[in-house]
Amino acid sequence: MAKNIYEKIWDAHVVHEPAGEDPIVYIDRQYVHEVTSAQAFEGLRLAGRKVRHPEMTFATMDHNIPTTDRTKPIQDPMSKQQVETLKANCAEFGIACFDMFHPLNGIVHVIGPELGLTQPGMTIVCGDSHTSTHGALGALAFGIGTSEVEHVLATQTLLQKKSKTMEIRVNGVLPVGVTAKDLILAVIGKIGTAGGTGYVIEYTGEAIRALSMEGRMTVCNMTIEAGARAGVISPDARTLAYLKGRPHLPQGVSWDALSAQWMAWASDSGCRYDVMVELEARDVEPQVTWGTSPGMVTGVCGKTPVLAELKDDNARLAAEKALQYMGLEEGMPITLIGINKMFVGSCTNGRIEDLREAAKAAKGYTVNAAMDQAIIVPGSQQVKKQAEAEGLDKIFTAAGFEWREAGCSMCLAMNEDRLQPGDRCASTSNRNFEGRQGKGGRTHLVSPAMAVAAAICGHFVDIRTWEFK
Amino acid sequence: MEPFRKLMGIVAPLEALNVDTDQIIPKQFLKRIERTGYGDVLFYDWRYLEDGKTPNPAFELNAARYQGASILLSKDNFGCGSSREHAPWALHDYGFRCILATSFADIFFNNCFNNGMLPIRLSGDVIEVLFKEVRAQAGYSLMVDLEAQTITRPNGEKIAFEIHPFLKERLLNGWDQIGLTLRHEDKIEAYERNLLSFQEKRK
Numbered sequence: 001m002a003k004n005i006y007e008k009i010w011d012a013h014v015v016h017e018p019a020g021e022d023p024i025v026y027i028d029r030q031y032v033h034e035v036t037s038a039q040a041f042e043g044l045r046l047a048g049r050k051v052r053h054p055e056m057t058f059a060t061m062d063h064n065i066p067t068t069d070r071t072k073p074i075q076d077p078m079s080k081q082q083v084e085t086l087k088a089n090c091a092e093f094g095i096a097c098f099d100m101f102h103p104l105n106g107i108v109h110v111i112g113p114e115l116g117l118t119q120p121g122m123t124i125v126c127g128d129s130h131t132s133t134h135g136a137l138g139a140l141a142f143g144i145g146t147s148e149v150e151h152v153l154a155t156q157t158l159l160q161k162k163s164k165t166m167e168i169r170v171n172g173v174l175p176v177g178v179t180a181k182d183l184i185l186a187v188i189g190k191i192g193t194a195g196g197t198g199y200v201i202e203y204t205g206e207a208i209r210a211l212s213m214e215g216r217m218t219v220c221n222m223t224i225e226a227g228a229r230a231g232v233i234s235p236d237a238r239t240l241a242y243l244k245g246r247p248h249l250p251q252g253v254s255w256d257a258l259s260a261q262w263m264a265w266a267s268d269s270g271c272r273y274d275v276m277v278e279l280e281a282r283d284v285e286p287q288v289t290w291g292t293s294p295g296m297v298t299g300v301c302g303k304t305p306v307l308a309e310l311k312d313d314n315a316r317l318a319a320e321k322a323l324q325y326m327g328l329e330e331g332m333p334i335t336l337i338g339i340n341k342m343f344v345g346s347c348t349n350g351r352i353e354d355l356r357e358a359a360k361a362a363k364g365y366t367v368n369a370a371m372d373q374a375i376i377v378p379g380s381q382q383v384k385k386q387a388e389a390e391g392l393d394k395i396f397t398a399a400g401f402e403w404r405e406a407g408c409s410m411c412l413a414m415n416e417d418r419l420q421p422g423d424r425c426a427s428t429s430n431r432n433f434e435g436r437q438g439k440g441g442r443t444h445l446v447s448p449a450m451a452v453a454a455a456i457c458g459h460f461v462d463i464r465t466w467e468f469k
Numbered sequence: 470m471e472p473f474r475k476l477m478g479i480v481a482p483l484e485a486l487n488v489d490t491d492q493i494i495p496k497q498f499l500k501r502i503e504r505t506g507y508g509d510v511l512f513y514d515w516r517y518l519e520d521g522k523t524p525n526p527a528f529e530l531n532a533a534r535y536q537g538a539s540i541l542l543s544k545d546n547f548g549c550g551s552s553r554e555h556a557p558w559a560l561h562d563y564g565f566r567c568i569l570a571t572s573f574a575d576i577f578f579n580n581c582f583n584n585g586m587l588p589i590r591l592s593g594d595v596i597e598v599l600f601k602e603v604r605a606q607a608g609y610s611l612m613v614d615l616e617a618q619t620i621t622r623p624n625g626e627k628i629a630f631e632i633h634p635f636l637k638e639r640l641l642n643g644w645d646q647i648g649l650t651l652r653h654e655d656k657i658e659a660y661e662r663n664l665l666s667f668q669e670k671r672k
């Protein structure tokens with residue numbers, strides 16, 4: 001029987017289905033970071049348990065670390081303690097750790113694929129919701145809570161109920177200037193922030209096939225913002241080309257054999273899904289969020305909602321509250337919204353291709369005088385190195401953008417990079433929740449080029465009309 | 470883990486859609502390395518005024534009538550966003566043991582069961598009724614009976630709810646997940662032997 005990729009990976013990883021209990025599923029990789037792991041290691045210690053497979057577990061520091069000079073001590077004593085606790089736990093339990101001084105350090109969802117740790121057909125978990133990112137390589141990857149982190153450390157398995165599957169097929173070709181970020185925001189706008197709850201979403205169709213691996217990661221990354229358990233894209237020639245030569249691939253297997261094994265995970269033609277959603281790529285505009293949930297989004301040519309036009313009481317209540325928090329009028333054109341901060345980075349849009357797009361838009365321009373801060377934070381130290389080799393950092397600094405060390409940074413503002421109350425930020429990250437980038441801060445989610453263009457103009461502009469110099 | 474069987478408790482309303490885990494507990498409090506001590510900072514940005522200390526009178530949960538509440542009432546997509554288990558830890562630490570909402574985000578839903586808390590999905594109509602009642606009557610309490618899968622209103626009427634039998638069993642007994650799984654360690658070992666021979670064959 002024809003199977004989709006989720007069914008294939010699921011079937012290959014069910015260890016045991018005890019009668020009346022949840023299936024026990026084998027986990028091939030666990031990624032660990034400093035914020036959601038300390039209590040899991042502590043739990044193991046208290047119970048006298050070991051990590052079953054330290055060699056299947058990889059740790060990085062990303063959420064708390066400074067993006068400025070790392071040779072200086074971390075200012076916040078609690079951040080410092082958390083980072084040091086992770087290091088000590090990794091040493092105690094024998095886990096490889098890409099600490100903040102490691103040349104391969106970076107955001108967990110950037111370095112996993114970058115190092116070839118993430119491979120098609122794997123089950124991957126991390127105590128972090130954006131683990132869905134790794135689905136771009138044809139892996140089943142999802143976020144878990146800290147108790148589950150401990151469970152995986154102790155048993156290399158997880159109790160999971162089988163999800164339903166949703167196919168999101170994107171037909172045709174994305175217009176020039178419209179990116180993977182715009183596509184996924186449009187998808188969330190269409191199905192809603194709980195539209196994917198209970199589902200694993202597979203993205204298919206011509207527009208998905210045409211995305212680069214970085215673009216696919218952006219799409220799978222934000223799948224969690226649609227409420228889904230995971231997002232996945234079947235491997236193809238582009239996936240193989242991306243993986244080739246990466247350091248952590250299996251040893252002693254010929255490339256041809258490996259490729260064949262990986263490709264076998266792809267969904268069979270004629271496979272079925274529980275639900276199917278179809279989108280036309282040509283209809284997608286560059287997107288800008290106006291509210292405090294990623295589903296509160298519209299095209300750059302659109303306006304904030306007019307409350308009286310919202311029929312549903314709950315939706316109207318939510319929109320009213322969001323507009324109030326965001327300090328916006330109803331029915332206001334998006335391009336009239338002025339900003340004073342900009343952030344390019346995060347596990348959504350902090351990869352080399354994102355920085356190239358940002359640099360293309362920045363080249364030959366200067367950051368607007370109305371801007372208080374515009375920072376560019378690479379997703380990993382390797383991305384940083386590559387960008388510098390291509391001279392992108394020079395383009396940014398010449399235009400007045402700050403060029404930083406890698407990390408999560410202003411995506412969630414656990415380190416020093418954060419918005420002040422009332423700040424309005426064009427951000428390439430993934431969440432525009434109240435206070436996400438700093439208490440009282442207002443976030444508008446956009447693509448990297450849209451963020452840069454907004455920083456140059458001081459307000460949102462349609463990147464499709466941009467004059468690239 | 471402490472078992473969850475029956476709960477008689479005051480209900481507190483939180484009338485919002487998409488209550489995300491960033492709101493339940495903002496990131497500046499994720500730096501602790503313990504599981505406890507998060508109750509005071511639950512809903513921090515909503516709960517306190519600018520100074521971070523004075524209770525915000527506009528935040529409903531701060532009203533005297535909702536003090537000591539153990540049941541939280543909310544709306545769609547509760548617990549969305551970050552996977553942080555600090556969210557259920559904070560709710561638990563504050564005193565909540567049961568959350569009623571129209572829907573929950575997946576990860577949050579799972580996290581609750583690992584902390585002896587019961588999230589219950591109810592239809593939009595029932596939730597609306599409960600919101601009306603809780604506001605109409607100070608000290609409004611509900612009786613949640615997990616065994617019977619019912620919620621009893623003050624007027625004696627019962628609302629039935631659904632729960633996966635295995636999750637129910639786990640909560641009723643307070644079973645620790647790891648201990649449960651390790652009963653099947655032989656199966657894990659067998660799976661790993663297979664995996665190993667597969668990897669060997671591949672070479």
Ligand code: SF4
Nearest residue numbers: 130346347408411412
């Ligand atoms: S970049 Fe943002 S979303 Fe991604 S892992 Fe870091 S904090 Fe989470």
